[in-house]
Amino acid sequence: QVQLQESGPGLVKPSQTLSLTCTVSGGSISSGDYYWSWIRQPPGKGLEWIGYIYYSGSTYYNPSLKSRVTISVDTSKNQFSLKLSSVTAADTAVYYCARDQRPRGPAFDIWGQGTMVTVSS
Amino acid sequence: QSALTQPPSASGSPGQSVTISCTGTSSDVGGYNYVSWYQQHPGKAPKLMIYEVSKRPSGVPDRFSGSKSGNTASLTVSGLQAEDEADYYCSSYAGSNNFGNVVFGGGTKLTVL
Numbered sequence: 001q002v003q004l005q006e007s008g009p010g011l012v013k014p015s016q017t018l019s020l021t022c023t024v025s026g027g028s029i030s031s032g033d034y035y036w037s038w039i040r041q042p043p044g045k046g047l048e049w050i051g052y053i054y055y056s057g058s059t060y061y062n063p064s065l066k067s068r069v070t071i072s073v074d075t076s077k078n079q080f081s082l083k084l085s086s087v088t089a090a091d092t093a094v095y096y097c098a099r100d101q102r103p104r105g106p107a108f109d110i111w112g113q114g115t116m117v118t119v120s121s
Numbered sequence: 122q123s124a125l126t127q128p129p130s131a132s133g134s135p136g137q138s139v140t141i142s143c144t145g146t147s148s149d150v151g152g153y154n155y156v157s158w159y160q161q162h163p164g165k166a167p168k169l170m171i172y173e174v175s176k177r178p179s180g181v182p183d184r185f186s187g188s189k190s191g192n193t194a195s196l197t198v199s200g201l202q203a204e205d206e207a208d209y210y211c212s213s214y215a216g217s218n219n220f221g222n223v224v225f226g227g228g229t230k231l232t233v234l
Contacts, residue, residue: 112166
């Protein structure tokens with residue numbers, strides 16, 4: 001079965017760039033059957049969709065984060081990655097990668113376990 | 122402030138039914154049949170329970186059902202069980218090119234009394 005696993009630093013300094021990678025196992029990003037998304041959840045708060053990528057490299061970002069977000073894909077490693085620049089304490093959150101049912105309807109049917117990222121000096 | 126509005130809490134006794142609402146606008150919930158619902162237990166990743174308003178993924182009990190009327194979507198949990206106690210989030214497609222934006226509700230904490 002398809003599994004997703006996030007990896008990356010758990011602590012990032014303010015103004016720096018947060019970088020995370022999601023490794024997909026049990027299925028191929030290159031199949032083209034799904035999009036691949038990043039979603040975050042600040043401590044004690046709700047979910048926020050960050051953006052998606054397709055195996056071709058096509059992306060779409062949440063307009064509220066668009067100026068700071070870059071999502072990329074490495075099909076040879078079956079991974080996709082998130083970069084969020086100029087971070088502040090407000091970016092402290094659990095970051096999830098998820099399989100996105102688009103190009104059908106947008107729904108996140110498989111999630112990684114999540115990784116906590118704290119922004120602090 | 123979340124784009125979709127959910128009640129912060131809901132509760133019911135075992136065996137009862139509970140309905141959680143999710144209110145948006147004609148630009149999201151009311152404009153598309155792409156409402157999803159997620160269940161999240163403490164410290165765990167969310168789990169997809171309902172997609173495209175009323176469809177259940179394989180393995181989700183039929184005690185969970187979804188519906189929509191106008192700009193408000195609803196999740197009904199029938200025959201409440203202790204394991205249903207969790208946070209529930211709705212989400213909706215919010216339009217744009219390239220299958221774009223998705224918005225979430227603020228979440229509802231369901232307590233089984």
